[in-house]
Amino acid sequence: MDGKRVGAGPSAPHRGAAEAGLTTGALARRLGVSPTTLRSWERRYGIGPAERVAGRHRRWSPRDVAVLETMCRLTSAGLAPAEAARAARNEASAGAPQPRAAQDEAITGGPAPAHSTTAAAPPSGDVRQECRGLARAAVRLDAPTVEERLAAAVAGFGLTRAWQEVMVPTLHAVGRKWATSGDRYVEVEHLLSWHVSTTLRRHTRPPVTSAGPTAAGPVLLACVPGEQHTLPLEALNAGLSQLGIATRMFGAAVPAEALAAAVRRLGPAAVVLWAQARSTASLPLAQHIVVTEWGVRGARSRPLVLLGGPGWAGRPSRGMLNPTSLPQALDALAVACRQPGRER
Template sequence: MSETTHGITTGAVARRLGVSPTTLRSWDRRYGIGPASREDGRHRRWSPADVAMLEEMCRLTTSGVPPAEAARVARIRAGQQPAPPVPDAAGPTHAPGSGNGLPLGVVHKEFRGLARAAVRLDSPTMDTLLRDLVAERGLVVSWEEVMAPTLHAVGRKWESSDDRYVEVEHLLSWHISTALRQLVSSARPRVADAAPVLLACVPSEQHTLSLEALAAGLAERGLPTRMFGAAVPAEALDAAVRRLGPSAVVLWSQSRSTASHALARHVAETAFGIKGARTHPLVLLAGPGWAGRAAAPGMLRPGGLREALDILTRRCAPAG
């Protein structure tokens, strides 16, 4: 059966756009965003032009346009007259702007837009939203109020939906990582003489996004960093500390199974510099894996991104 000739079903369109069939039927009923023809007068069959109009509707709602206005604009751009909204006697259905089923709660419109784009696997929109978000709000607000909550919402949906949305989490993580790395690469250190901050995940630890957010925040403040990424072997970490002489070392651990307090103590006790003026790096134990034990001398355990940035800024300030 030709898609161009016969159109496609509501279920197929919903899968393509990453929205629920209920949302599509609601848009058709309330805003006139529906197929031009119906098979046997009842079953919806969506033509390529109908799907293009839906894609425009999705793009507009993702950018924060209210659904009624988005529908009006989408119809005009498709060459159709705006349809008068039809009141729903049963009350509003699941709000199209709520993130398409993700457990978002009360969030900023950017959060909702990013979640909707992620569920639709809409890479261009995610890139645009993330770039504009960081430019307007800065790294800390963007991470704490939009990026991290959206990632957590996707993760909770994955855990509660029998491994669905795994592809959403992977794509969203990639685009957030890209936005963070672009911020690092575009920044110029303002504290030229400061020793760098070394950032590394402990051995066996693969989660890097929070560490990437810290690197981006330090870059935003003009502080030099060296990011070593996931699962850095203990021997390699020791060699890097001795070669770089960092002002601080941030060790990320996502879970207690990867947190190595022996390794952290070894790093904190590592001395470098000329004889008679040897120094030690400050060690920050970052991530939930370090919870439950008090930090030893020479170590701090920040409560979040903002606190870690403030600690590291003060640490680098004397050299600047």
């Protein structure tokens, strides 16, 4: 032992630093934003350190930290920054008590999350606000809030509507931001995609088997060769699992030979081929799957083929279905698997 008393508390210099509050850099790391953002909020909305000492770095008191935590929480919920700043100031002025844990962490610079309150289930029809809140959390790389907002969307809207009206629009918005910013925000798109995938898998029930020897085979889900976009198939897989329909998910870029072999081995009721881009949408492959047969002579079967994704737009699809939404695909596959139609 070095002779220091265990639990004696911080030394005098450490106490002085703690009492002085957080530096701008430490606060930025705690909140998951940049120091530039903090300076911008101070300049635009008047949210800054309440006390300043000439010739020294600015220090943020526990009360200052609480105001900024409230602002981060409100913006992640979809509120405009100016409105969030006004509400955060009003809450502080009203003397709202700050949790003891937040006081301790604000002073010591500990790792407590800045806005980890559980998001409430969104009210019906409030989809646009959900998209804004989710996008802002993703841009801040605020993984806990992204998870909370996705879970709240599914709880409030159901899986299908959450996918169509919250997840997809937000993914598109982040993708456009990346495309127009010179390859910036790639990390934002990757983080959001990961958490969307995690949410979809969390709501995917364990695989089921077809009941009885005469039951329809499973639904085979695969991206065509060269295609890496699996999220739409993951959403469809989750929806089918909730209907109790057996599936086999093969994921990204399945080689043509492997896909054909899987069809012959499984005898699926349907095959879904996803192509995000026109360059990967191989019509010869789809036509080959359509005519693939299995079974004994005189009682052969063929799969129903669904073409999913914008890559198939404008392509001839004789003998194939081309649903344009997740509900359409679920309805078509429920019929193909001889299941009752989806609950609307």
